[in-house]
Amino acid sequence: MSYLKNTPDENGFFGEYGGAMLPPPLEPHFKEIREAYQRISKSADFISELRHIRKHFQGRPTPVSYLKNLSERCGGAQIYAKREDLNHTGAHKLNHCMGEGLLAKFMGKTKLMAETGAGQHGVALATAAAYFGLECEIHMGEIDIAKEAPNVTRMKLLGADVVPVGFGGRSLKEAVDSCFGSYMEQADTALFAIGSVVGPHPFPMMVRDFQHVIGVEAREQFLELTGDLPDMVAACVGGGSNAMGLFSGFIDDEDVTLYGVEPMGTSSKLGEHAATITFGEDGDIHGFRTMVLKDEQGEPAPVHTVASGLDYPGVGPEHAHLYRSGKAQYSAANDKEALEAFYALSRHEGIIPALESAHAVAFAMREAPKNPGKSILINLSGRGDKDIDYVTETFGFGENL
Numbered sequence: 076m077s078y079l080k081n082t083p084d085e086n087g088f089f090g091e092y093g094g095a096m097l098p099p100p101l102e103p104h105f106k107e108i109r110e111a112y113q114r115i116s117k118s119a120d121f122i123s124e125l126r127h128i129r130k131h132f133q134g135r136p137t138p139v140s141y142l143k144n145l146s147e148r149c150g151g152a153q154i155y156a157k158r159e160d161l162n163h164t165g166a167h168k169l170n171h172c173m174g175e176g177l178l179a180k181f182m183g184k185t186k187l188m189a190e191t192g193a194g195q196h197g198v199a200l201a202t203a204a205a206y207f208g209l210e211c212e213i214h215m216g217e218i219d220i221a222k223e224a225p226n227v228t229r230m231k232l233l234g235a236d237v238v239p240v241g242f243g244g245r246s247l248k249e250a251v252d253s254c255f256g257s258y259m260e261q262a263d264t265a266l267f268a269i270g271s272v273v274g275p276h277p278f279p280m281m282v283r284d285f286q287h288v289i290g291v292e293a294r295e296q297f298l299e300l301t302g303d304l305p306d307m308v309a310a311c312v313g314g315g316s317n318a319m320g321l322f323s324g325f326i327d328d329e330d331v332t333l334y335g336v337e338p339m340g341t342s343s344k345l346g347e348h349a350a351t352i353t354f355g356e357d358g359d360i361h362g363f364r365t366m367v368l369k370d371e372q373g374e375p376a377p378v379h380t381v382a383s384g385l386d387y388p389g390v391g392p393e394h395a396h397l398y399r400s401g402k403a404q405y406s407a408a409n410d411k412e413a414l415e416a417f418y419a420l421s422r423h424e425g426i427i428p429a430l431e432s433a434h435a436v437a438f439a440m441r442e443a444p445k446n447p448g449k450s451i452l453i454n455l456s457g458r459g460d461k462d463i464d465y466v467t468e469t470f471g472f473g474e475n476l
């Protein structure tokens with residue numbers, strides 16, 4: 076536990092990355108969240124209620140499955156998957172949203188608020204708000220609202236107020252700006268719930284801690300299943316929360332190599348991928364220091380990937396730190412590899428993965444033949460129901476694979 080205890084430092088720095096660069100009016104509110112989290116998250120009442128929720132509402136623990144057919148087809152390493160697709164709402168995001176919702180309840184807040192891109196974080200947060208009897212305000216760009224209609228319907232059914240954002244690019248970045256603006260006016264009664272291990276301190280630490288359950292369960296389950304630890308552990312990285320959840324369970328195990336898999340999109344040209352660690356440089360984004368994909372003006376660059384949940388020109392500060400310190404390796408899978416993995420896992424294992432998670436599957440399929448005798452544990456961060464219409468309408472049923 077030594078790494079997790081000592082990282083980040085008290086100012087929220089993972090090595091040189093992280094911190095909190097806030098507009099002055101927000102400073103007292105983030106201080107309140109920091110202090111509340113430090114105090115409340117260690118209390119026995121909080122811990123036991125969260126444990127109860129994990130088991131009786133979320134359906135945890137989620138299993139680790141041996142992907143026998145896929146392993147045999149690839150040849151080489153044995154491939155296993157931690158099944159966050161079986162977590163309630165179908166992805167890992169509910170792990171931190173239930174934690175953030177419970178924190179809001181303990182703090183006496185009456186509302187949860189957030190921005191959302193594809194709507195996955197919005198749906199998970201709206202679920203938490205419904206469970207805790209809190210109001211929920213979700214800011215979403217108009218372009219995304221049109222593209223992600225089923226998630227907008229879900230959020231509304233769950234009782235959330237979806238605020239359309241109609242300025243600028245009308246997408247995720249504007250939704251963040253809009254949400255921050257609205258939060259400033261109601262921070263006394265609302266909690267801003269960030270959707271990944273990004274944002275100003277304490278969010279990268281807090282979201283990691285709430286996702287830690289993935290790694291703790293996976294380590295124990297893998298040992299039980301195989302009698303050993305995995306040689307390689309891999310997860311897709313957008314902001315990096317599902318990866319930090321899995322990594323954090325193995326971070327003190329010297330013999331386990333950690334791999335983050337970034338989206339290479341359609342090419343390595345700026346604007347056509349979202350592989351921040353692979354191609355980015357140090358910079359500041361949304362109130363913290365990390366690695367960023369920048370355009371010629373030094374602004375966050377446009378990004379592309381077939382998996383909208385990985386669509387971010389920055390990355391959680393802890394990943395930048397793990398990369399620079401050599402504690403984790405980072406690799407990338409492109410749209411085509413992710414789609415092939417999507418079809419392969421569906422057809423050969425009976426699991427339709429989220430396109431985000433398919434990047435981790437693609438990594439395992441590429442690495443397995445090169446690593447005979449080894450084992451690879453990937454995080455299946457979510458299920459692919461949300462992606463089936465898009466995939467089949469655009470690419471068919473994978474007949475020619």
Ligand SMILES: *Cc1c(COP(=O)(O)O)cnc(C)c1O
Nearest residue numbers: 313314315316317384431456457
């Ligand atoms: C949002 C999402 C991701 C990406 O978020 P991280 O913070 O990088 O984990 C990955 N997989 C699924 C299924 C998602 O919904």
